Amino acid sequence: MARRRGPTLADIAQATGLSVATVSQALTGKEGARIAPATVERVKEAATELGYVADATARSLRTGRTRTIGFVSDQVTVTRFAAAMVRGLLDAAEQREHAVMIAEVDSQPERMERAFDAMRAHRIDGLAVGLMADREVQVPPRQGREPRVIINGLADQCHAVLPDEQPAGRAAVEHLLGRGHRRIALIGRHPVPPAPEVSATIGARMEGIDAAMREAGLEFAAEHRGGLWEPELGREGAARVLEAAPDLTAILAANDRVAFGVYQELQARGLRIPEDASVMSFDDEELASMMRPALTTMRLPYREMGEVGASLLLDALASGADLSAGRTKIPLELVDRASVRTL
């Protein structure tokens, strides 16, 4: 059964006439080490000659570290953002010579349990949990002492990496204000504030939005509420707010998909963007750059969150420090395209 194995330290030892221990030292020992430079040279030559690649399983068994981090995510598929998060994670991990093992879970807690067990079995050094909606979730209790982060979510015993929504909400409104808009409509406020198991940070986005409006002494010219942020909400919302406030100059949408629906409705009515109404939103998914005019939006930093999450893990691993159960917030940046007009 046993697969044909590759060359081992013993092979190199044989080839060079040295001992395995020496070969090991030569290959992995620190720079100012105790092995003669000439020997090191000879060993390295033999190694590349033979196509030697150290067996990570053996090394891990011996050292107790796998140089592998785990990533378990809910619904990798459903989302347009998972790829960016994974990318950030991989960049950070590869740069520090760690491998990444992934698993996916859905809402079934049992599947989550299995994924965590698999990670535990493979003795990963650290674990990142990635969520596609910034919810609060339950994760299986930590058994070893591997550091954990949760990206775009909240969980016990996990340091959280989150989008910094409050300033983003504020920035969006301020952008509109800065361009001279005063009669603004809002589409997509949740009918009732979402529970933390549904969304942990959307409340903050709305707070920022409201604070900026309040400080400017303004109220929304019209509002259409709704929690399902898809184009349909934008179409319906646009129709409603236009009816309620025909003189509005800008529409702030909950996210790009809603904004897309707003575009559809406005264009169906023969209204021009941004001449007749400006539109702005949140997310910056790929769609935003394809819309016409291209959509001005606050970019959700998925890639950065992945990168920061992995870095946090790797730093904790390197320093041996405990990854405190704090929070790290990543700012959203304004992507200023063509859907907001200066009045």
Next chain:
Amino acid sequence: MARRRGPTLADIAQATGLSVATVSQALTGKEGARIAPATVERVKEAATELGYVADATARSLRTGRTRTIGFVSDQVTVTRFAAAMVRGLLDAAEQREHAVMIAEVDSQPERMERAFDAMRAHRIDGLAVGLMADREVQVPPRQGREPRVIINGLADQCHAVLPDEQPAGRAAVEHLLGRGHRRIALIGRHPVPPAPEVSATIGARMEGIDAAMREAGLEFAAEHRGGLWEPELGREGAARVLEAAPDLTAILAANDRVAFGVYQELQARGLRIPEDASVMSFDDEELASMMRPALTTMRLPYREMGEVGASLLLDALASGADLSAGRTKIPLELVDRASVRTL
């Protein structure tokens, strides 16, 4: 340094008063095995009691198999499809109790080399290479005897899993024909047929399209060529074909993004879809369902390709058979939505 380790077989042996060998057998032995059922029971209890999870690194070192497959992909980020492919892969792998390790490469061959070395170091049992454009690529030569597949691409020594483009091209045209369309425009044929390093299968799609037209005794009412399949091409193309063939009834676009551009141009001209012109395309990215009217398109089976790729690997692993360097083609299916009118 060594991390605090979890419970081992020895701990269970101690707790039950049995030997490690017996415990190992009890936990992993085949059903009709040689261990007394009562003993098995006792061991399992102790194991869950202690929270035992077998150390995969130790097991791998011993057995020579890691029960892990690797996935290296180019540009996980860039693409809207990577997530689906990964999802398919994970589903197949998890179902058969294998873990998945991922790495990403870009165009630099050196990074590819590094990724493959990392996979080799971790002694993965099989390797899937995923591409985002169905190109032909060079991969580092195989060193061990691990099976390899390439998904959505072509490479030496790799079994290829590809979308079956020829019948898909045919099916698209036939759908239009079946709905009574005769004056059809095509947007997005490459100005010159793409080299295999650029696209290995797009040629086949065009062949299918042309064959179906030919068999119906038809020629395209107008054509606009272009290789960069983004909305801009659709906008420009729509303008051109409308000019060249004002009486066209349908437009076949190279992909959904191009179709999106076509929508934009038609709607800007006050034309209605599908009343004034039907539109159909290829891919079925998420965008297609958000467009209005929802877009009829041929779905590229990324998820299935991931799943099939992993299954091929896992089957080869289980049977010990060599994964022949053949090809497996996965059909595209018609997603019939609302953008094609019956004449």
Next chain:
DNA sequence: ATGAAAGCGCTAACAG
């Protein structure tokens, strides 16, 4: 039906 012993490939003490 169970146990003793060997060994997968590597690193880390400790000698020399």
Next chain:
DNA sequence: CTGTTAGCGCTTTCAT
């Protein structure tokens, strides 16, 4: 500067 030895946690003969 290099070699010897032990052992990480597991599976696998081979005995009993």
